[in-house]
Amino acid sequence: MTVDGGYADFFGPQVPRTDDGGQTATFALASAAYRDSELEEIKKADNEWHQTTLNAGRSWATIFRPNLGEAFSRAVADRMLGSGRKPLIQSFGAEPQVVVEHCLAANGIRKARDARLSTVIVLCGLLFLPGMLIWLLGFQIRTTVAKAENKQAGALGTAVLVAIAALAVLFLVKMPFSGFWAWYARAAVVMPVIGWFWAKRICEGTAKDLRERWDGLLSGSGVGAKVPEAVPSNPGETAAERLRQSLAKLGAEQRSNSVFYAGPKGILGMGTRWGSWQLAENLVPADPTREIHPFRSWDVVRAIHDQLRMLERGPLNTGGFTKPSIRHWVVTPIGENAKAVSRPEGTDVEAYQVKPHAIQDICNKQQFGAGDRHYLGVQWTLWDGQLVITMLITVTVLHETLRIEVTGHALGPVNSLFTTKPEAPSKEVAKSFKPWETRKVMLPLVTANEVVRLAVRAPLTWYPPLLNWLGGTIGLPEPFGLRHAWADQPWRHRFMADDALRAAAPVLRVVHSSAIKVLEENGVDTEKFGTRSAFLSTAVQDPTPGKADLYNA
Known part of the structure; x- marks a missing residue:
């Protein structure tokens, strides 16, 4: 996919390309x-640095609460x-566009279900509003009371609903008035119940579809996200064109070469x-x-870059490294608790990419002070995107001291x-x-309370906006990026x-051999560099990862 490319990339089964x-x-x-779990389940995925928040809706409107x-x-x-929207953090090890397309597809499935449920509500509910309100009141009382930890309270909630049903039957048998309103009152008691059975069939069909997609994604069956509304069929479809x-903007930002260092949180997206x-x-x-023959930091970096491309090769046929991604990054410092980031802008940036000449200037000139x-x-x-290993190299020259720093970053599994x-x-x-x-x-796939909740919503x-105000929403951790927001540490997995x-x-x-070669070519005495390199080769064999960003290791 390109920023200004055609439409073919946006529909049909989307396969990640990492x-x-x-x-x-x-x-x-x-x-x-596609999940139908309780909303609170998302809190279990929080990690040390990034936490989601649950924006509670109205306490009296729990029936509108989303799953x-x-x-x-x-x-x-x-x-x-x-x-x-605010800028996003890249999702290394994942394809955010694929995730978003599945979110749009899931929203589309639920939208189609809600359209049919709205028809049921109008025909069996709004036209017989008094009866529907009484039944809803009973379900709401039952739901509220049943959530209490006391088991007797749950039984009481069921008893309340049974009592309302008994009164409804009594009302049908002994009607206090006659004529048109008598028949309307009978219908107001019966039609919401008929609508509930109708809605139950609709909800069960959709729930089965959603669960099959959920299971298919985790089973590797290649479930595709169909988002036809993202493909304009004519120039007049402005909504489709905007989507x-x-x-396209999301894909371009994912490929950006600008990242952010958030103190102890490390480089956002890299761990x-x-x-x-x-x-x-x-x-x-x-x-x-x-x-010494004059040279610049970029000359050393370029030599290191050329040699890193040979990492996948070795003297023995033992497998070894897979092909790595080697890129030049522009790293911007932000506060540890910053809630937003700002990407570089100007003539040196195009489609979220800092141009090569600007990168070279940063490498040579911005080594001390702000920037x-x-x-x-x-x-x-x-591990199929579950582990992202990043080694970063920076070269600085201050006065007569050349400094080469190598740091290791690791982003664990979701x-x-x-x-x-x-x-x-x-x-x-x-x-x-x-x-x-x-x-x-075995229990029903969709419970009675769930049918009522979906039908009312x-x-x-x-x-x-009104539904969110009533039922609540998820507050995503900022600065937001899909991959790092719910990543665990890799150190609990031995092989990772x-x-x-x-x-x-x-x-x-x-890195050291490439740098020393450049120094030798430019007339620098490399004896001390070689001694120091040998010492670091011993130190790097320490089998224990530390917390370098906390400066205690």
Whole structure:
């Protein structure tokens, strides 16, 4: 996909296009759009640095409260495609466009369901409003009371609903008036019940579809997100054109070479800094009778860049490194608790990309004091996008001291909440004649309360601000990026930790050998550089990751 490309990239099955596939992390995040779990489940995915917030709606309107999939898909789509949105953090190891397309697809499925439910509400509810309000009151009382921890309260809630049903039957048998209003009153009692059964069939069909997509994404069956509204069929479809442009803008920002350093949080999107190694020595002429041939930081960086491209090659046929992504990054410092970022702008930036000549100027000139900094990065996306290893190299020259710093960053797998597959609702009950044994009883896919909740919410989905005000929303962690917001540390996974630690030594040695070669070519005495490099080669073999951004390791 290109920023100004055609329409073909925006519909049909979307396959992530990262170096290592990226399907696991991408599809795990996308599956959240189809989930029907409780909204509070999202808090389980919070990590040390990034927490979601639940913006509660009105306490008296719990029936309008969304579930996880409804809130997630709406929040993510609005945040990543909304007009006037704030800048996003890149999702290394995942394809945010694919996730957003699944959110749009899930919203579309629910929108079609809500359109049919709205018809049911009008025919069986609004036309018989008194009866519907009485039934809704009973369900609301039952739901509120049943949430109490006391089991007796739950039984009381059920008893209230049964009492209302009994009164309804009594009302039908002994009508206090006659004529048209008598028949209307009977219909007002019966039609909401008929509408409930009708709505139940609609909800069950949609719930089954959503769960199949949820399971398909996590099973690797390649479920595609169909977003036909993102493909304008004629020049007059301005809404579709805006959506197409928003998706293109999202893809362009994902490819940006500008990142942000947020103190102890590390580089947003790349993870915290777990290791740091510095080589710093004076620039002394190899021949005291001759001066050092002038060179710049960029000359050293360019030599390192050329040699890093050879990392996937080795003297032995043992597998080794996969092909890394090697890029020049412009790193902007922000506050640890900053809630927004601002990307570089001006004539040196095009489609979120800082131009090469500007990067070269930053590398050579912005080494001390305020301003952005240049880093050369070598990045591996492994474990189907579940692990992102990034080694960053920066070269500075202050007075007569050349300093080469190599830092390691690691972004772990997405939280296990996103990788759980759907399970059919069930419960364990004691056997009738063997109470010491239990058996599994399958429950309805959609409960009675869920049918009522969906049916009541349906007419309001046409105006989301009111629905959000009543039921509440998810507050996404800012600055927001899909991948790092719900990433765990990789150190609890033995093999992931090994991969991160093993990558450091080869990169460090390539960096040092390339730099020393440039120094020799320019008449610099490299004896001390070689001694220091050998010392760092020993230090990098420490098997324990630290917290370098806290400056305690």
